Amino acid sequence: MTSSATTRERILGAAEKLFARRGFDGASLRQLTAAAGVNLAAVNYHFGSKERLVEEVFRRRLDRLNTQRLAALDRAKAHGEASLEQVLDAFIRPALEIDGHGDGSLFVRVLARAFAEHDDSLRRFLSENYGHVMRRFATELARLLPHLSREELYWRIDLMTGALTHAMSGFGMIRRREGVGEAEHREETIAHLVRFAAAGLRAP
CATH class of the missing domain: 1.10.10.60 (Homeodomain-like)
Incomplete structure (x- = not known):
């Protein structure tokens, strides 16, 4: 470098x-x-400018994250239609592996600031640069969950994303058990989140 x-x-x-x-x-x-x-x-x-600096803080993390999400989704669909669990894994797993530039939980707090502070220009930047990724996943979920209206689907996606963000923050009640490695704990977290999200999305 x-x-x-x-x-x-x-x-x-x-x-x-x-x-x-x-x-x-x-x-x-x-x-x-x-x-x-x-x-x-x-x-x-x-x-x-400071505004450009803020955008680049997000770009440094989100470019990689969303590239990995779309690649995982493409792999899941490579041999036919992906299952709900495969689509969820493609969305959840890259987010929990976000630590490529250090403390991922730190970035989650930065992301939370973007919405808590009602910064319209930053929200617009995030929507314009990364909104297509969420729309791609929403399209896949809508195909798999035809019993849900668009509004109901978006409610459930918002709640799923909130659960994922909470898991990424490291502030929850679940802590890595003594003797359990970081990778094993991450796999356990992914498995629980996928099951939880699938159950919530499939509910009547």
Whole structure:
């Protein structure tokens, strides 16, 4: 990794931590430069503005996550129509493996800020760049669940996504048992979430 790329990554990592702790408005560029060990010129060089920096914090995680989700869905459908459990696994598994850039639970708090702070420009960015992924999954779920109206389906998808976000945050009652590895615990979490979501989606 080049020095420029390292600096960019350091700024993004520091920004994610600050945004999770202080929110987007509460985190100043002065605090960011101090945390990242860079000057303001470096932030402007790599991102141009604070708004663009916020977007890139999301892009760093969500590009990879949603590429993996769509690839998993394509694999599930490669030999015919996918089952409900396969579609759910394609949606849930990549999210619980989001730790490719460090603490995934930290990013969940940043994501929660995006909706809690009612930032319309950020919501628009997320919708324009990643809304197609959710629409693809919604289409698959609608095919598998013809007994649900569109409104009812979207209610259930929202609740499923909330359960997934809660699991990603690490704030729940379930903790990794002593002697159980991280990968084994993640597989157990995925299995429970898929069963839970499938039952909720199939309900009359």
